[in-house]
Amino acid sequence: MKQTENIIVGISIGDLNGIGGEIVLKTFEDSRMLEFCTPVIFASSKTMNFFKTHFNSEINFHVVNKADQIAEGKVNVLNCWNEPVIIDFGKEDIKIGAYAIKSLQAATNTLKQNQIDVLVTAPINKHNIQSKDFNFPGHTDYLAQELEGESLMFMITDTLRVGLLTDHVPVKDVANHITAELIEKKINTVYESLKKDFRIQKPKIAVLGINPHTGDNGVIGTEDDEVLRPTLQKIKEKGKLVFGPYAADSFFGSNNYKNFDAIIASYHDQGLIPFKTLSFGQGVNFTAGLNKVRTSPDHGTAYEIAGKGVADENSFKEAVFSAIQIFKNRFDYEQLTSNPLKKHQKNKA
Incomplete structure (x- = not known):
C-alpha cells in the first residue's frame, strides 16, 4: 500500500440525469478539498463542462485520457467517452444508465490497477443500469464481484x-x-x-x-x-x-x-x-470487507430536484472524507501489524 499523502480519489459520476454532477461540482468548488486529495472524475470533459455551465460553476478541470496523466492538486476529468450526451434532468433514461456503468467500470478497473487509491460513487438508478452485460442490483454487488474480499x-x-x-x-x-x-x-x-x-x-x-x-x-x-x-x-x-x-x-x-x-x-x-x-x-x-475502499453518499439520484441547483453535497463530501480516513487507517493498521516492533514502541510511548 502506498503512503497516505496525496490520496487519489476516483469518482464515478453516476446517473447524469440525477444530482451526481451537481454534488461533485459543489464538493470540489471548495479548493481546500485539494489539500486532502486529488480527485479524478470518470466521465468526459464535454459532460462536465455542461454541468459547469448549467450550474454556473467556476471550477477548473484538468482533462486527461489516461490515468498516468493525472495531475496532483487539480480536479481531474478522465475521458471515458468522447461523444456529446443529451442530459435531461429528472428523467429515467436507459442510455444515461449505460454512461453511469461506463464510468463505474472505468473507475473500478483503474482502482484495481492501483492508479487511484479509493473510489467514491455518485448515485445511480438501479433500474436503468440493467443490461445483458450488467445485471447487478447496485454498486455493492458489482464491486463484490470485481474486488477481493467479503463485501458488506x-x-x-x-x-x-x-x-x-x-x-x-x-x-x-x-x-x-x-x-x-x-x-x-x-x-x-x-x-x-x-x-x-x-x-x-x-x-x-x-x-x-x-x-x-x-x-x-x-x-x-x-x-x-x-x-x-x-x-x-x-x-x-x-x-x-x-x-x-x-x-x-x-x-x-x-x-x-x-x-x-x-x-x-x-x-x-x-x-x-x-x-x-x-x-x-x-x-x-x-462497502466494508473488500481489499479496496469504496464509499458513496447515503442518498439516491433525487430526480425531483435534479438540475435545480439545490442539491446538498454534504453526504457526498462526507463520503470523500470517509474514504480518505479509512484508507489512512488501513495504512496505519498494516504498518503496525506487519511491524511488531513499531507497535511495541507505539504502546511504550
Missing part, C-alpha cells in the same frame, strides 16, 4: 455504524437468506472492519432480531431462537463482544445503539430507516 453494506457516520446481514433482498426472502454461515461471515467482516478501518481494538457489536420482538419465544417466528441466537452465542464464545438479538423496534429509540461500536440489522430497511433518520443526510455508505 456498512452505513457510517462519526457516531453510528449500521451493517446488514442481507441488503438488496426482497422482504419475503429475508428469513431464508439468514443462515448461521451468513451471520458468522457478516459479523466477522464488521469486526475486522472496525479494527482495520476505524481503529477500534475491541469492538462491541449489537445484532438486531429477524422477527418482531425477536420472535417472542416462537410466537412470531422461530428464526431468532433457532438460527440467530445460538450462532451469536458461538461467536461470543470465540471471544468477540457480540450481543443480541435485540428487538429492533425499541433499540434506536431507547438510545441503546450508543452503547455499541456497530449495529448489524437483519435486513435493509430495518437498518437504513433508523440510520437515515438519525444521520440527517450526513451518512456514508461504505
Whole structure:
C-alpha cells in the first residue's frame, strides 16, 4: 500500500440525469478539498463542462485520457467517452444508465490497477443500469464481484455504524437468506472492519432480531431462537463482544445503539430507516470487507430536484472524507501489524 499523502480519489459520476454532477461540482468548488486529495472524475470533459455551465460553476478541470496523466492538486476529468450526451434532468433514461456503468467500470478497473487509491460513487438508478452485460442490483454487488474480499453494506457516520446481514433482498426472502454461515461471515467482516478501518481494538457489536420482538419465544417466528441466537452465542464464545438479538423496534429509540461500536440489522430497511433518520443526510455508505475502499453518499439520484441547483453535497463530501480516513487507517493498521516492533514502541510511548 502506498503512503497516505496525496490520496487519489476516483469518482464515478453516476446517473447524469440525477444530482451526481451537481454534488461533485459543489464538493470540489471548495479548493481546500485539494489539500486532502486529488480527485479524478470518470466521465468526459464535454459532460462536465455542461454541468459547469448549467450550474454556473467556476471550477477548473484538468482533462486527461489516461490515468498516468493525472495531475496532483487539480480536479481531474478522465475521458471515458468522447461523444456529446443529451442530459435531461429528472428523467429515467436507459442510455444515461449505460454512461453511469461506463464510468463505474472505468473507475473500478483503474482502482484495481492501483492508479487511484479509493473510489467514491455518485448515485445511480438501479433500474436503468440493467443490461445483458450488467445485471447487478447496485454498486455493492458489482464491486463484490470485481474486488477481493467479503463485501458488506456498512452505513457510517462519526457516531453510528449500521451493517446488514442481507441488503438488496426482497422482504419475503429475508428469513431464508439468514443462515448461521451468513451471520458468522457478516459479523466477522464488521469486526475486522472496525479494527482495520476505524481503529477500534475491541469492538462491541449489537445484532438486531429477524422477527418482531425477536420472535417472542416462537410466537412470531422461530428464526431468532433457532438460527440467530445460538450462532451469536458461538461467536461470543470465540471471544468477540457480540450481543443480541435485540428487538429492533425499541433499540434506536431507547438510545441503546450508543452503547455499541456497530449495529448489524437483519435486513435493509430495518437498518437504513433508523440510520437515515438519525444521520440527517450526513451518512456514508461504505462497502466494508473488500481489499479496496469504496464509499458513496447515503442518498439516491433525487430526480425531483435534479438540475435545480439545490442539491446538498454534504453526504457526498462526507463520503470523500470517509474514504480518505479509512484508507489512512488501513495504512496505519498494516504498518503496525506487519511491524511488531513499531507497535511495541507505539504502546511504550
